[in-house]
Amino acid sequence: MRARPLTLGQRLTLAAPYLWIAAFFLAPMLLIAKISLSHSVLARPPYEPRFLPTDSLSDWWAKAQTLTFDNYRALVSDSLYFDAYVSSLAIAGVATLVTLVVAYPFALAMARSPRAWRPFLIGLAAAPFWTSFLIRVYAWIALLKDEGLINNALMALGLIDAPIQMFATNGAVVVGIVYSYLPFMLLPIYAALEGQDAGLREAAADLGASPVDVFLRVTLPLSREGVIAGALLVFIPAVGEFVIPDLLGGSDTLMIGRILWNDFFANHDWPAASAAAIALVTILLVPLVLWERARLHEGQERR
Amino acid sequence: MSAPLLSVQGATKAFGATVALDDVSLHVGAGEFFALLGPSGCGKTTLMRCIAGFETPDSGRLTLRGEDLAGVPPHKRPVNMMFQSYALFPHLDVFENVAFGLRRKGEAKEAIEARVGELLEMTQLAPFGARRINELSGGQRQRVALARALAPRPALLLLDEPLGALDRKLREETQFQLKEIQRKTQTSFVIVTHDQDEALALADRIAVMRAGRVEQIAPPLDLYENPATRFVAGFVGETNFVEGVVARRDGPVLQTSFARLPRATCALPEGARATLSIRPERIEVARDGAGIPGRVEDFVFRGEYTLLRVRVSPEIVLRVGAYDGRYQIGDEVKLTIGPEAGVLFAEEA
Numbered sequence: 058m059r060a061r062p063l064t065l066g067q068r069l070t071l072a073a074p075y076l077w078i079a080a081f082f083l084a085p086m087l088l089i090a091k092i093s094l095s096h097s098v099l100a101r102p103p104y105e106p107r108f109l110p111t112d113s114l115s116d117w118w119a120k121a122q123t124l125t126f127d128n129y130r131a132l133v134s135d136s137l138y139f140d141a142y143v144s145s146l147a148i149a150g151v152a153t154l155v156t157l158v159v160a161y162p163f164a165l166a167m168a169r170s171p172r173a174w175r176p177f178l179i180g181l182a183a184a185p186f187w188t189s190f191l192i193r194v195y196a197w198i199a200l201l202k203d204e205g206l207i208n209n210a211l212m213a214l215g216l217i218d219a220p221i222q223m224f225a226t227n228g229a230v231v232v233g234i235v236y237s238y239l240p241f242m243l244l245p246i247y248a249a250l251e252g253q254d255a256g257l258r259e260a261a262a263d264l265g266a267s268p269v270d271v272f273l274r275v276t277l278p279l280s281r282e283g284v285i286a287g288a289l290l291v292f293i294p295a296v297g298e299f300v301i302p303d304l305l306g307g308s309d310t311l312m313i314g315r316i317l318w319n320d321f322f323a324n325h326d327w328p329a330a331s332a333a334a335i336a337l338v339t340i341l342l343v344p345l346v347l348w349e350r351a352r353l354h355e356g357q358e359r360r
Numbered sequence: 361m362s363a364p365l366l367s368v369q370g371a372t373k374a375f376g377a378t379v380a381l382d383d384v385s386l387h388v389g390a391g392e393f394f395a396l397l398g399p400s401g402c403g404k405t406t407l408m409r410c411i412a413g414f415e416t417p418d419s420g421r422l423t424l425r426g427e428d429l430a431g432v433p434p435h436k437r438p439v440n441m442m443f444q445s446y447a448l449f450p451h452l453d454v455f456e457n458v459a460f461g462l463r464r465k466g467e468a469k470e471a472i473e474a475r476v477g478e479l480l481e482m483t484q485l486a487p488f489g490a491r492r493i494n495e496l497s498g499g500q501r502q503r504v505a506l507a508r509a510l511a512p513r514p515a516l517l518l519l520d521e522p523l524g525a526l527d528r529k530l531r532e533e534t535q536f537q538l539k540e541i542q543r544k545t546q547t548s549f550v551i552v553t554h555d556q557d558e559a560l561a562l563a564d565r566i567a568v569m570r571a572g573r574v575e576q577i578a579p580p581l582d583l584y585e586n587p588a589t590r591f592v593a594g595f596v597g598e599t600n601f602v603e604g605v606v607a608r609r610d611g612p613v614l615q616t617s618f619a620r621l622p623r624a625t626c627a628l629p630e631g632a633r634a635t636l637s638i639r640p641e642r643i644e645v646a647r648d649g650a651g652i653p654g655r656v657e658d659f660v661f662r663g664e665y666t667l668l669r670v671r672v673s674p675e676i677v678l679r680v681g682a683y684d685g686r687y688q689i690g691d692e693v694k695l696t697i698g699p700e701a702g703v704l705f706a707e708e709a
Contacts, residue, residue: 258445259414262434264461265512270435274460278451 074129093131093331094124103325128332137316142340144311148227148302149295152234153242156291157284159235160242164283165276167243175251184241193234194304201229201305204230225307233301239296242287249283250276285348293341313337361394363426365390365548366411366516371420373406380406381417381573388516393542393549397556403572404552408518411550412441424515437704440514442523446505448493454480454504455489457689461512479507491657499530509543519551523558535561555688556596560584568592572665584639590705600643600678602636603707614704618673619652624699628706638702640667641681643695650692654678656687670695 063071095104106120132138167178183260185193200206201224208220223229253276261271306312313333320330364387373381380403388394409415410422413434422429429437431553440461446607449457458479462472464485480486493501502522509517522533522538539562542549551661553559559566567577576588587593594601604616612626614636621636628634635669644651645668654670657677668680668687672695687693 099430220596254445254447256443256447257447257449259434260441260449261460262439263412263439265415265435265464266460267435267464270464275449281451 089331090335091124091130092327093335094126094127095328095331096123096127097328097351098280099325102211102327106328126272129336131329132332132336136186137311138313138336140207141311141313141316142193142337145296145313148230148310148312149234149292149298150230152238152295153288153292155231156159156235156238156242157288160239160246160287164246164250166177167247179244179247182240182247185240190237193298195239197229197305198224198232201232212354224305225310227306227310229305229307229330230298230302230310230312233305234291234295234298237301238291241290244282245286245290249280249286253279289340290346293345297337364388365392365425367421367423368407368411369419369421369423371407371410371422373403373410373415373417376577379572381410381420384420384569384572384574386567386574388548388550391548393539393562393564394551394553394561395566396550396569397559397566397596398555399554400571401571402569404554404569405520407569408441408520408550408552411516412439412518413437431543432445438515439518440509440512440516441518442505442509442520442522444524446525448508450493452495453489454485454491454494454496455465455575457504458494458507458511460508465512471707476507477509477513482544483507483537484569498525499534502526502534506541510541510547510679512546516548516550518525519549521553521555522551523555531558538562560596564610566596568595570595576586587637587703590635590637593705596637598679599637599639602638602678602702603636603675604636606630606634608631618676620696621697622699626704628704633707635705635707636697636702637705638678638697639681640679641665641683643678643680643702645670645680645682645685645687645699646694646696647685649694651696654693654695656689656691658689659687668693 076106092104095106097103098105106123106160108117108120112120124132163182167182170178176188181221186196198205202208203220203222205224207223208217209216211359258271259276262268266274297317299318302310302312303318304313304316317330317333317337320326320333362668366388368384368386371381371384372379382403384407385401386394396407398404407413410417411429413429413432417428424437424439426702440699449460452460456474456475459472462475468473477486478490480489483506485500485503485507488496488500496504503526504523506519509519510674514652519538526534535558538549539610549562551559551562560583563580565577565579566583568575568583570591576583576592578586578588583592584597587596590601593599602614604614604621605612606626606628607615607620608630612623612628614621614623614634615625616636626634652672654672656668658673659682660667665681665683666687668682669677670680671677678695680693
């Protein structure tokens with residue numbers, strides 16, 4: 058069957074999101090990619106070469122010759138970057154797992170609550186967004202620091218004699234990420250669970266599955282898509298997170314977001330920072346593309 | 361009769377102000393094909409869910425093989441259910457769907473493979489073991505649901521409108537298959553249906569339910585020939601209701617607006633208002649001779665007979681089954697209702 062040619066209105070409607078992405082995502086990405094191939098100089102802007110509209114074509118060609126992959130070589134040779142990537146992936150990975158473990162029971166409880174309550178519960182899940190993200194992260198400092206709420210309470214109860222070091226640790230960063238990103242895990246899992254046919258659970262119970270079996274064999278596998286979506290929504294921004302490690306992490310908390318910030322604002326080494334950013338995007342895109350392809354493949358298999 | 365496999369005694373269940381089951385009692389024997397028949401909302405599905413363990417009756421007792429089912433959760437009952445929606449697991453293939461109950465029982469791998477193979481064979485699904493559920497046709501899904509419910513060898517199989525989602529031709533074929541499988545496996549089947557043809561075709565005994573109560577429990581033929589209530593007469597099979605008043609002169613007579621119908625027997629007193637239920641095929645039709653005069657208004661060819669709509673008075677049209685003779689619209693006919701034909705009910709207050 059041949060598709061009908063699209064009308065002008067349909068074309069414009071389809072083009073709009075692509076134009077948006079091209080203007081506000083692709084173009085900046087290309088700029089960053091170009092800067093990542095430049096040299097750092099003491100100037101404004103602090104990189105060379107710059108392709109100016111007043112240049113002749115031969116000027117552009119000469120300038121293009123000076124573009125270099127040195128910044129990427131530095132990423133590989135300087136162990137600071139490598140360690141930062143590994144540490145970022147590890148912290149984001151642990152935080153994603155913890156978020157999943159915390160969010161799943163909430164999502165399950167929401168999905169099994171009386172239908173009339175659900176909009177209210179979703180509202181509650183989204184309620185933290187009514188307060189500034191920054192303020193909420195600052196609030197965690199008050200909870201976690203040595204003379205903070207938690208340590209004071211534990212000491213008052215006589216459970217500990219000296220404050221536990223919680224603030225300025227990787228653990229605090231994980232807590233901050235879990236807290237901040239919980240709704241992004243909660244909502245996709247809730248959507249997957251809410252759409253499940255209760256008849257399937259009854260069928261499983263009818264066939265001899267205990268409540269634990271029903272969960273492990275039916276509910277959990279059927280919520281897979283929601284879990285994957287939620288994990289991606291938490292993991293990807295968490296890897297590049299800057300505010301949370303900067304506020305809650307210690308001086309030894311190594312995350313790529315902080316390195317980027319340092320390169321850009323402290324060292325004014327835009328090319329190095331750009332290369333690190335491009336490398337981060339690549340690291341995050343590869344698994345995403347693979348997953349998407351696996352899903353497409355599965356879809357074709359089921360045809 | 362040996363002890364019944366399933367016994368329901370005085371089961372009552374209300375959802376808020378709605379009474380779904382009102383003092384229901386029935387028994388299902390071992391190896392029996394039993395049908396719960398009734399219009400939607402009559403409580404048949406609630407009763408089935410009580411047997412499966414998804415609902416708990418407010419009062420009354422359910423026993424299976426003499427053991428009280430109260431407090432036994434669904435996964436510990438030797439009862440399996442074929443769901444109306446089939447409720448097949450979309451993340452598992454056909455084989456794993458059928459094997460689900462066996463795996464929960466912790467059976468050995470070889471035993472599971474043998475049993476699943478046997479069931480796939482029986483339900484003509486052998487080539488489809490590796491298929492996903494969404495790759496199957498409606499009829500195939502229906503058979504997977506049946507195989508899955510039968511796999512753990514339940515003492516009792518519950519079937520909730522098992523043929524409801526199939527088209528007419530497939531339904532007929534599947535009726536025979538169901539009956540054959542029931543005979544082969546010697547499992548007791550309890551089928552829930554609103555389709556009287558299905559119940560009549562499949563079941564050894566039928567319980568007709570209405571508004572949470574059992575109206576009558578009887579084998580199909582008895583149900584058809586001797587309905588216990590006017591509701592049963594109307595719900596099972598096609599019938600005419602003729603209203604009149606009982607009179608007794610030389611034997612009982614039903615005096616109707618269009619004829620005096622002599623009755624062989626009648627337990628109702630003189631002057632009682634009564635309704636006669638008479639099946640179309642029990643009304644004899646002829647072109648002439650004695651009988652109630654009428655005029656053919658309309659006819660529907662039904663294959664082995666023709667259903668005539670015959671007007672016998674300005675207000676009353678009877679449906680009559682004619683097995684021979686070609687009748688045309690407008691034909692004058694004579695109808696005879698024998699004194700033995702039909703069942704007389706007292707007018708419901």
